[in-house]
Amino acid sequence: MSHESSNDDTIHKSVAGSDDGSESDSDEELKELQQKRLKSSGGWIGYIKEFGIFWPCLWPAGNPRLLLYVGLLLMNILITRALHVLAPRQLGIIIDKLTTERRIPWVDMVLYALFRILASDSTGFEALNEIIAPRITAWSYQRLTIAAFDHVMRLSMDFHDDKDSGEIIKALEQANSLNSLLRIFVMEVVPGVLDIVISLWYVSYLLDGYAVLLIVGVAIAFIFVTAYITAFVKASRRDLSARERDESRLLYETISNWSVVSYFNRRGYEKVRLAGILKGVVDADLRSNDSYVALYGAQEFCERAGEFGILILAAYRISRGLAPIGTFIAVQNYWGTITMPLFVMGHSYRQLTSDLIDAERLLQLFTSKPTIQDVECAKPINVSAGTVEFDDVSFGYSKGKLALDHFNFQALPGQTVALVGETGSGKSTILKILMRFYDLNSGRILIDGQDIRLVTQDSLREVFGVVPQETVLFNTSVLENVRYARLDASDEDVFEACRAAAIHDKILTFSHGYHTKVGERGIKLSGGEMQRISIARVILKRPRIVLLDEATSAIDTITESKIQTALRNLTSNRTTFVIAHRLSTVVDAGLVLVIDQGRIVEKGTHQQLLEHGRRYKDLWTKQASLPP
Known part of the structure; x- marks a missing residue:
């Protein structure tokens, strides 16, 4: 089989592998979005310009080594195009000399062999390109993926609450589609166009x-x-x-x-x-x-x-x-070079179209802006005492409906504030806006007198230690899951935190102790074990303000008493917010807020509310009458 035929087969297989014609519903939506962008951008030129946002991740400006690679790549493409003409031309010269001079033209034959070697995909300049190009695309793939990941993680909670995780991950993975666009254009489209132009000139010269x-x-x-x-x-x-x-x-x-x-x-x-x-x-x-x-x-x-x-x-x-007889051989030998760009260009067109659709996902991500942003003059928060004040706070997830309505209260340094009420009353919303996952409709939240909208989000969230109701763990060891709260913590620090959370002895019974993998989302652990590891995280972090969202809901009575002791040690001298459905866990709270439909309907200590409250007393009576 000739070299050209094997190239044809390679292109055929490449087309078969890439042009699957598959279109999911999301692909159809992206195509519609692409058409809208085309109209709004004034055509393909304006549309392509929108992808300029990715240029800093694709072009290695300031990297001399990669710029040298780019120069070598372009030079090799030009040299290879010349060799595609020189090799068949040299074969024609050999045939002419054999038929006229009746002797072996050794110099011409050596030149022909050299041209064939240098033009080969495996031994010539094309092979060098296959070494250079991946180094350029690998660099840009890393830059694109990291930039896309960082952008997604900076987006606000309203985006992440509505997102399709599979679609977002797919968009991140398809950062490579932009690399494919660049590679196809440089390695296939440009050489293909050059081959066609050169072939038209060469055959007109020969014939x-x-x-x-x-x-x-x-x-x-x-x-x-x-x-x-x-x-x-x-x-x-x-x-x-x-x-x-x-x-x-x-x-x-x-x-x-x-x-x-x-x-x-x-x-x-x-x-x-x-x-x-x-x-x-x-x-x-x-x-x-x-x-x-x-x-x-x-x-x-x-x-x-x-x-x-x-x-x-x-x-x-x-x-x-x-024409001399060598012309026949030269044309026959060159025909594969003439027709190969047709296969390549057809494949490249389909691949470019597909990659543009994939890149549209990434473009859509990059054009999404976080709704919660730091103000220009934002400074790191400075928390010493831990006083938290809600000053006439109102907030709603959507227009026309408030989740919190005119909230006013103050949590003193070291005080535990319990949030109680029926499901959907607004308790979890308080924790979300306290960490500034959402901005308020009106009012202010002050921490040690500092408006949380005027400080950096990173410094604000570093102040809190959160134990969520549904603990999510990474599929790694118990040790690494706990250490996630404080990355520089020693193993002994982790052990002490786990002892305080009443989970240390249990961990030692696991197959590999602290090095036991917990499974995806912690599936190998029980609900109580997961919550205790979550509590250990917060104990290890040593935050200034603690947020507990039903932290003992999946724990038996014996373990709960141990954890309550650990939590008392944790929350000592720390401002603490506790969401609790089991009122027995908040009897020692310094302030209990009874919330109903986004409003504070009662507040006071446990004893004060039992004596003078109505809603809290009803909740306490109902829970006390439930069978154990």
């Missing part, structure tokens, strides 16, 4: 203008059959992709919900469902394969018909004495 017309005709036919059949290819691939997603969805849901399948003894039912979906996948795959065979067959026919035509033209000119 005449009719050869140029023939090549143009082949290109038009190639483009036509490719565009026509690709419509069927995309339809079949879209159908296959949809069926494959159904297969993946069924496998994921069934395997991840093995317990439910087993509880209801539905293994046979799921097996039948999978068999039905697999039959559809196989049928769609066969239709897709047939479409590709037809596409490649039509493309190959156009290429071979053009080759036959140009060889007839060369033979005609040679037979009339208008």
Whole structure:
């Protein structure tokens, strides 16, 4: 098989692997968004300019080593284009000398071998490009991914509450699509255009203008059959992709919900469902394969018909004495170089379109701005005492409906403030706005007299230690999960925090002790164990203000008494906010706020509210009457 034929096969496989024609619902939405951007930007030029936001991550300005790589890459592309002409030309010279001089032209043969080696994909300048290009794209991929990750993590809670995590992660992963855009343009589009221009000049030099017309005709036919059949290819691939997603969805849901399948003894039912979906996948795959065979067959026919035509033209000119016999060999040998850009450009067009759609996700992320931002003159917060004051605070997640309505209270240094009330009354909202995950509609929140809107968010959140109701752990060791609260903590510091949280002895019974992995989201631990590790985190952090969101909800009575002692040690001399449904956990609170529909309806100590309150007393009576 010739070198050109193997190149054709490589391009065919590349097209088959990349042009799947699959389009999810989100892809369709992104295409619509792309069309809107095109209109608003005034066309493709304006649209492409919008991607200029990524340029600092793509162009290695200020990095001499990578700039040198870019220069070498462009120089190698130009040299390779020249070699694509010199190699077949040299072969023609050899044939001419063999037929006229009847001796071996050693110098010409050595030059031909050298040109072939230097133009080879594996041993020449192309191989050097394959070493250089990944180093450039690897650098930009790191820059893009880190920039995208940092941007997403800076976005406010309202964005993260509404986000589709899978879609966001997919967008981050597709930072590489921008690298692909640059690589395809530099490594495929530019060389392909140069090859076409050079080939038109070269064949007109070897033969005449009719050869140029023939090549143009082949290109038009190639483009036509490719565009026509690709419509069927995309339809079949879209159908296959949809069926494959159904297969993946069924496998994921069934395997991840093995317990439910087993509880209801539905293994046979799921097996039948999978068999039905697999039959559809196989049928769609066969239709897709047939479409590709037809596409490649039509493309190959156009290429071979053009080759036959140009060889007839060369033979005609040679037979009339208008060209030497070496011209025939040179044209035949160069034909692969002439037609390869057609395959490459067709593949590049489809890939560029796909990568633009993928990059649209990233562009959409980068154009999303955080709703909560530091003011220009923001300074780090300075907390010494820990006084927290809500001054006529009102807040709503949406217009027209307030989650908190005219809140006024003050938490004194070292005081524990208990927030009680029915679900949805606004207790968790208090903690969110205290950490400035949302901004207020009106009023102020002051910490040691400092308005939290006038200090940096990072310094503000460093002040708090939070024990959430639903603990989420990373899929790493117990030691690293606890140390996450204070990265410079020693192992002994972690052990002491876990002892204070009444979890140390339990951890030592795990298979690998503190080095035991907790599983995804802590699935290997019980609810009580997870909460105690969460409490250990806060103890290790030693924050100035502690926020406890139902911190003992999943803990048995014996363990709860141990943790209450640990929490008392933790909260001593620290301002503490406690959300509690079990009122027995807040009897020692310095201030209890009873909240109903975003308003403080009662406040005081536990004893004061039992004696003079109504709502709190009703809650206490109901809980006291519940069976243990």
